[in-house]
Amino acid sequence: MTKQIKVLSIETSCDETGIAILESGAEKTISILGNALSSQIEIHAQYGGVFPALAKRAHAEKITFLIQQALSDAELLEAVDAPVENISSDLSFLDEKETQLKEHLAPFLTYYKKPDVDYIAVTVGPGLEPALWVGINTAKALSKIWNIPVIPINHMEGHIVTAVFQRINEQDFVLSPIDMPILSLLVSGGHTELVLSSELGKYQKIGQTRDDAVGEAFDKVARVLGLPYPGGPAVSGLAREWRDNEEERLFELPRPMLHSGDYDFSFSGIKTAVLYAVRDLNREMTDEEKRALAGEFENAAIEVLVHKTLKALNEHNAQTVVVGGGVAGNTYLREQLSEKISKLYPDVTVLFPEMWLATDNAVMIGMAGVLQITSNPQEKTRNPEELRADGNLSL
Ligand code: KG4
Ligand code: ZN
Numbered sequence: 450m451t452k453q454i455k456v457l458s459i460e461t462s463c464d465e466t467g468i469a470i471l472e473s474g475a476e477k478t479i480s481i482l483g484n485a486l487s488s489q490i491e492i493h494a495q496y497g498g499v500f501p502a503l504a505k506r507a508h509a510e511k512i513t514f515l516i517q518q519a520l521s522d523a524e525l526l527e528a529v530d531a532p533v534e535n536i537s538s539d540l541s542f543l544d545e546k547e548t549q550l551k552e553h554l555a556p557f558l559t560y561y562k563k564p565d566v567d568y569i570a571v572t573v574g575p576g577l578e579p580a581l582w583v584g585i586n587t588a589k590a591l592s593k594i595w596n597i598p599v600i601p602i603n604h605m606e607g608h609i610v611t612a613v614f615q616r617i618n619e620q621d622f623v624l625s626p627i628d629m630p631i632l633s634l635l636v637s638g639g640h641t642e643l644v645l646s647s648e649l650g651k652y653q654k655i656g657q658t659r660d661d662a663v664g665e666a667f668d669k670v671a672r673v674l675g676l677p678y679p680g681g682p683a684v685s686g687l688a689r690e691w692r693d694n695e696e697e698r699l700f701e702l703p704r705p706m707l708h709s710g711d712y713d714f715s716f717s718g719i720k721t722a723v724l725y726a727v728r729d730l731n732r733e734m735t736d737e738e739k740r741a742l743a744g745e746f747e748n749a750a751i752e753v754l755v756h757k758t759l760k761a762l763n764e765h766n767a768q769t770v771v772v773g774g775g776v777a778g779n780t781y782l783r784e785q786l787s788e789k790i791s792k793l794y795p796d797v798t799v800l801f802p803e804m805w806l807a808t809d810n811a812v813m814i815g816m817a818g819v820l821q822i823t824s825n826p827q828e829k830t831r832n833p834e835e836l837r838a839d840g841n842l843s844l
Contacts, residue, residue, distance in 0.1 A: 454822055455482070457519070457566045457591070458815030461508045461584035462576025462604045463638065464489040464499045467811030468515040470523040470566070473819045477624035479614060482523035485515040486810055494678045498668065499638075505579035506549065512587055513553035517561070519811075525564040532559045533594075540590055547586050554590050563595040568830070570818025573601040574842025575639065581838035589833040598830040600818050605640060605844050606652070607813035608773030609633045611802040613649065614816055622816070628768030628798065634758045636782070637774030638664035638679070641754075643712045643761050644844055650824060652844035655761060656712020663750055664776045666716040670723050670746050674739050684743045685779055691744030692781075699741035700726050702749045704756075712761050719749050747781055755785050762794060770799045778807035 453474055460467035470483035489507045493499045520526040536559045543551040571588035574581060592599045613631075614622035631646040641658035661669070664681055671680020674687070690696075702722045705715040723746055727734060734742070762770060770790060776782065783801055790799050806812055821829040 454568065454819065455525075455566045456568045456570050456815045456818045456822070457516075457564075457597075458570040458602075458811045458818055459512075459584040459588055460572050460604070460607070460809055460811040460814045461512065461580050461587075462572045462574070463580060463809055464493055464504055464507075465809040466508045466511045466515055467809065467814070468512065468519040469811035469815045470519050470525065471812065471815035471819055473823060478617070479622045479624075479816060479819055481620040481622075481812055482525070483519035483521070484810070484812055485518040485522070487511045487515055490679065497672045497678050499577065501577045501579045504577055505583055508580055508583040509547065509549040509553070512550065512583060513557050516587075516591075517557060520561075520564050525566065527562045527564070529560055529562050536594065539594060543586060543590065547583065550583060550586060550590075554587065558590070558594045563597075566595075566597055568818060568822055569597050569599045570602050570814050570821075571599060571836070572604045572607070572814050573836060574604065574839035576604055576838075576840060578838045578840040581840065585836050585838055589836060592833045599833050599836065600821055600829050601831050601836055602814045602817045602821075603842055603844060604809075604814070605635055605642070605644075605773070607817045608635055608637065608777075608802070609644070609646075609652075609771055610649070610817045610820055611806045611813040612771045612773050612777070612800040615800075616803055624820075630765060630767050631769045631771055632758065632762050632765060632767035633771040633773060634754065634786075635774050636663050636754065636772065636776035638662060638668065640774060641714045641716065642844075643757065645761075645765055645767070649820060654844055655765070656714065656757065658714040658716060660715050660717035661720060663714070663716050663754065664774070666720045666746075666750060667776065669720045670743070673723055673727055674734070674743060679775070681776060681779060685747060685781065687740045687743035688747035688781065691740035694740075696737065696741060696744070698745060699738055700745045702726075702745050704749050704753050707753055707756055712757055714753060714757065716750065719746060747779075751779070751782050751785055754782060755789055758786065759789060759793065762790070762797065768797060770797060772799070772801050773807075775808040777802055778804055
C-alpha cells in the first residue's frame with residue numbers, strides 16, 4: 450500500500466493568501482482536507498493593480514489565521530496542554546523584516562501542537578518578492594518549530610498540475626494517465642507562456658509574451674472601460690453579452706504576432722489600441738460601445754492564444770493540452786480551444802482546471818508538492834535556511 454502523505458501548502462506570490470492541507474492516497478489520488486484562502490482584491494481594487502508593500506502586509510496579517518483554519522478543517526488542530534517554550538527566541542530570524550508575521554505566528558506556535566503533517570510545500574516564485582517572502586518565512590518558521598521538511602514550489606508548475614488532476618468528488622482528485630508530450634498554455638496576470646513537457650515535472654518553455662501578460666491586458670482594458678479589478682471576469686462578461694446579442698462590431702483591434710512564425714506573444718499593442726479607440730471617441734462611451742470594445746478585445750486576445758497553441762500542438766505533436774492560470778477561467782478561451790482541438794485534433798485531450806482552482810490558491814501548490822514528493826522525496830526537500838524568493842523564477 451502507498452503510504453499516505455499529508456502536505457501543508459502555502460501560496461503568497463501575488464494577492465491571494467492561501468493555505469491548504471492535502472493528503473495523497475493510493476492510486477494517485479489526492480484529498481483536500483483543508484483549504485483556506487483570503488483575497489486582497491478589495492485592498493488593491495482602488496489602485497487597479499497589486500501594490501507589493503500592501504500585499505506583503507495583508508499576507509502577514511492573514512496567514513496565521515488561515516493556517517489555523519485549514520488545520521481545523523482538516524481536523525488537525527490541537528491546543529497544547531502547556532505553552533511551548535522559547536518560541537519567540539526560536540523565531541528571532543523574523544525580528545527585522547517580518548515583525549508583523551511574527552506577532553501572529555509566535556502565539557499560534559506557543560499554544561498549538563505540531564500537527565500530523567509530513568511536508569510543507571511553499572511557493573518560492575515567480576511573483577512579487579515581498580509577498581513571496583511572507584510565505585517562505587512562514588514555511589521556515591513552521592519547519593523549524595515543528596521539524597517538518599520543506600519543498601520549494603514553482604507557482605507556474607502549480608497552475609499546470611491543477612489541470613492534470615481530475616476531480617472525482619467533492620474533495621478528491623485523481624491523476625489519470627496522460628499521453629505525452631503535454632503542451633501547457635499558461636495564462637495569468639503575470640505570465641503568458643507555452644510550455645512543452647515530455648513528462649510531468651520536466652518543462653521546456655517554447656514561447657512567451659514579449660511585453661504584457663494576457664491577464665494584465667484584461668486588467669488594463671477593464672480600467673479603461675471603468676470596470677473593477679481584477680478585470681478578466683468583468684471584461685469577459687461584457688464581451689459575452691455583445692456576442693450573445695449579436696451586436697455590431699464597432700471596433701477593429703490588431704492581432705499582434707499572429708503570424709510571427711514563433712510561439713511568442715505580445716499584448717501591449719492590443720491594450721494601446723483599446724486606449725486609442727476610447728480616446729478617439731472624445732466623449733463618454735455608450736454601454737453598447739463598451740460591450741463592443743470588450744468583445745473585440747476578448748476576440749483578439751483569445752484568437753492569438755488559440756492560434757499559437759494550435760501551431761505548437763501541431764509542430765510538437767502534443768497529445769495533451771493543459772491550460773493553467775487565472776485566464777484559464779475564461780469561458781470563451783475554454784470554448785474556442787476545446788472546439789478547435791476537437792475538430793482538428795480529435796485524439797488530443799484538453800485539460801482545464803476546475804473553475805475555482807484557476808486563479809491563485811494553495812491547493813495547486815500542494816498538488817505540485819505531492820507530485821514532487823511521490824517522485825523523489827529526498828531530492829525535492831530543501832534546507833529551509835537556503836530558501837529564497839525569486840520573483841522571476843522560470844519553469
Ligand atoms: O493566476 P492568477 O490568479 O494570478 C497570477 O498568477 O497572475 O491570474 C489572475 C489574472 C488576472 O489578470 C485576472 O484578470 C485574470 O487572471 N482572469 C481572467 C479571468 N479570470 C481571471 N481573465 C480573463 N477571463 C477571466 N474569466
Ligand atoms: Zn497564478
